[in-house]
Amino acid sequence: MSIKAENIKYIYSEGTPFMTVALDEINLEIKEGDFLGVIGHTGSGKSTLIQLLNGLEKPSDGKIIVNDIVVGEDKKKLSKIRQTVGLVFQYPEYQLFEETVAKDVAFGPMNLNLSEEETEKRVKEALELVGFNYKSIKDESPFDLSGGQKRRVAIAGVLAMKPDYLILDEPTAGLDPAGRNEIFEQIKKLHKKANVTVVLVSHSMEDIAKLVNRVIVLYKGKIHMQGTPKEIYSQSEELKKIGLGVPQVAEIVNELRKRGFNIRPDILTVEEAKEEILKEVRRNYV
Amino acid sequence: MDDYIIKIENVKFKYSKEDTDYAVDGCSLNIKKGEFTAIIGHNGSGKSTLAKLINSILLPTEGKIYVKGMDTADDSKLWDIRQAAGMVFQNPDNQLVATIVEEDIAFGPENQGVESSEIRRRVDDALNAVGMYEYRKRPPHLLSGGQKQRIAIAGVLALNSDCIILDEPTAMLDPSGRKEVMDTLKKLDAQGKTILLITHYMDEAVLADRVVIMDKGNIKLDGTPKDVFKNIEAIKKFGLDVPQVTELAQELAKEGLNIPPDIINVKDLVDLLCQ
Numbered sequence: 001m002s003i004k005a006e007n008i009k010y011i012y013s014e015g016t017p018f019m020t021v022a023l024d025e026i027n028l029e030i031k032e033g034d035f036l037g038v039i040g041h042t043g044s045g046k047s048t049l050i051q052l053l054n055g056l057e058k059p060s061d062g063k064i065i066v067n068d069i070v071v072g073e074d075k076k077k078l079s080k081i082r083q084t085v086g087l088v089f090q091y092p093e094y095q096l097f098e099e100t101v102a103k104d105v106a107f108g109p110m111n112l113n114l115s116e117e118e119t120e121k122r123v124k125e126a127l128e129l130v131g132f133n134y135k136s137i138k139d140e141s142p143f144d145l146s147g148g149q150k151r152r153v154a155i156a157g158v159l160a161m162k163p164d165y166l167i168l169d170e171p172t173a174g175l176d177p178a179g180r181n182e183i184f185e186q187i188k189k190l191h192k193k194a195n196v197t198v199v200l201v202s203h204s205m206e207d208i209a210k211l212v213n214r215v216i217v218l219y220k221g222k223i224h225m226q227g228t229p230k231e232i233y234s235q236s237e238e239l240k241k242i243g244l245g246v247p248q249v250a251e252i253v254n255e256l257r258k259r260g261f262n263i264r265p266d267i268l269t270v271e272e273a274k275e276e277i278l279k280e281v282r283r284n285y286v
Numbered sequence: 287m288d289d290y291i292i293k294i295e296n297v298k299f300k301y302s303k304e305d306t307d308y309a310v311d312g313c314s315l316n317i318k319k320g321e322f323t324a325i326i327g328h329n330g331s332g333k334s335t336l337a338k339l340i341n342s343i344l345l346p347t348e349g350k351i352y353v354k355g356m357d358t359a360d361d362s363k364l365w366d367i368r369q370a371a372g373m374v375f376q377n378p379d380n381q382l383v384a385t386i387v388e389e390d391i392a393f394g395p396e397n398q399g400v401e402s403s404e405i406r407r408r409v410d411d412a413l414n415a416v417g418m419y420e421y422r423k424r425p426p427h428l429l430s431g432g433q434k435q436r437i438a439i440a441g442v443l444a445l446n447s448d449c450i451i452l453d454e455p456t457a458m459l460d461p462s463g464r465k466e467v468m469d470t471l472k473k474l475d476a477q478g479k480t481i482l483l484i485t486h487y488m489d490e491a492v493l494a495d496r497v498v499i500m501d502k503g504n505i506k507l508d509g510t511p512k513d514v515f516k517n518i519e520a521i522k523k524f525g526l527d528v529p530q531v532t533e534l535a536q537e538l539a540k541e542g543l544n545i546p547p548d549i550i551n552v553k554d555l556v557d558l559l560c561q
Contacts, residue, residue, distance in 0.1 A: 041460045041461065041462050042459075042460040148329075173457065173458060174457045175329070176486050178329070179328075243461060248489070248530040248531050252530075252534065252552050252555060252556065255552060256559060256560070261560070270530050271537075274537045274538060277559065278543075281559070
């Protein structure tokens with residue numbers, strides 16, 4: 001079971017002066033249990049890619065295959081694909097609309113024609129998965145919640161569809177550090193405990209570094225780099241060149257190496273940096 | 287008149303009479319003309335409320351706020367206050383009104399009844415100040431997020447505001463968009479504008495002359511970036527991040543290296559280590 005992208009090309013406004021090739025030569029496999037990070041600056045093709053992955057857009061060329069179903073081949077299967085690949089958009093809290101949290105989360109399952117008991121069971125599960133106490137939250141108005149809480153409710157709405165894959169587009173944009181940690185903790189748990197395959201789209205390298213086990217970097221519509229977070233971050237010069245921020249620690253390490261410090265390039269945390277710098281300093285002064 | 291452009295005196299504010307907690311709870315702060323101040327705090331710390339109070343979108347429940355000596359509670363001064371202290375909000379899509387960039391920037395001065403040749407001059411100056419002159423004929427919705435925010439800043443500049451208040455202007459932008467906005471602010475700072483920047487990003491706050499940390503509706507720390515950020519433990523307690531370079535510097539100092547606790551940028555630390 002996997003999502004495969006085979007030689008994807010996507011062109012916007014083909015045949016007009018505004019024609020843009022948003023994606024080109026994309027080959028990618030997302031396997032069950034993966035935790036994949038997708039980074040790239042605005043306009044690099046991230047959002048286009050994830051809309052292709054759940055059948056919202058059709059590639060201009062190439063194929064997307066979700067669990068052996070080719071996207072777009074049979075229109076009747078599109079709703080199955082969208083249920084299998086859950087997509088949480090940017091600022092999902094703007095999509096909340098119901099009077100109560102429970103009703104909002106129930107909207108998706110209700111449309112699958114599930115029984116009332118099954119729907120309620122799924123709503124309860126989904127809200128608990130994102131860290132809420134079902135009883136105390138279910139009758140609240142979603143609009144009285146904090147930003148981080150609203151976002152968790154919106155994610156629960158997608159989880160209630162029981163997707164195999166969960167794609168999150170900038171899930172922490174606009175949140176403060178506490179709200180950001182709250183969301184990331186829940187995503188980590190989802191991946192570990194509920195065995196959901198997660199694709200996390202972000203331009204924050206710091207966040208991606210802490211969570212995922214594989215990163216792809218999109219640049220001008222192509223896969224520019226891929227590898228483990230450590231492999232990617234050790235190339236901070238290259239990342240900066242293509243308009244991405246790197247964690248400050250990676251920048252310090254990079255500057256020190258340029259000035260002749262003999263330390264590892266693939267350092268991601270303050271703790272690691274401290275150990276490495278101390279080793280080097282002590283080596284030189286003993 | 288003293289040289290404070292904004293004076294906040296013991297201000298308390300709550301959103302409704304039934305609320306038990308004040309969103310802003312006994313806050314006092316004076317901002318000097320030309321100062322670049324960053325206000326940081328987690329969501330709900332009262333920082334956005336404070337910005338809206340300064341701009342007279344909200345009125346204090348208790349206490350007083352003066353903008354260029356004008357009381358924000360004085361209804362007759364409302365438009366003068368908003369002209370003196372213009373605001374830029376978080377979402378660039380919610381604040382652009384016209385279909386062409388230069389018309390959007392002209393919107394403010396037009397409403398003030400400014401003469402048309404003067405509007406032309408102000409719009410051109412504002413576009414140049416934010417580096418967007420060549421985009422003047424474009425429709426704003428085709429611009430990037432960073433460009434849209436620069437247009438919003440130009441809209442404030444065209445009002446001849448002395449002070450620009452920005453409420454998380456980069457929260458929805460990617461790293462290059464954030465850099466565009468911050469470079470613009472630094473340039474305006476150098477030209478003598480008073481800037482009040484509300485942000486979550488510590489790397490932006492370190493560029494300011496002064497950093498104010500808010501928690502529970504009140505000011506907890508206030509000083510130069512160096513003075514403020516060296517209090518790592520306190521800042522973490524308020525639910526905020528500290529620059530990684532400051533944290534690393536202090537960790538190394540604990541291990542006996544001779545490094546001061548108030549390092550806030552990468553270059554300073556690297557220079558020290560490479561001596």
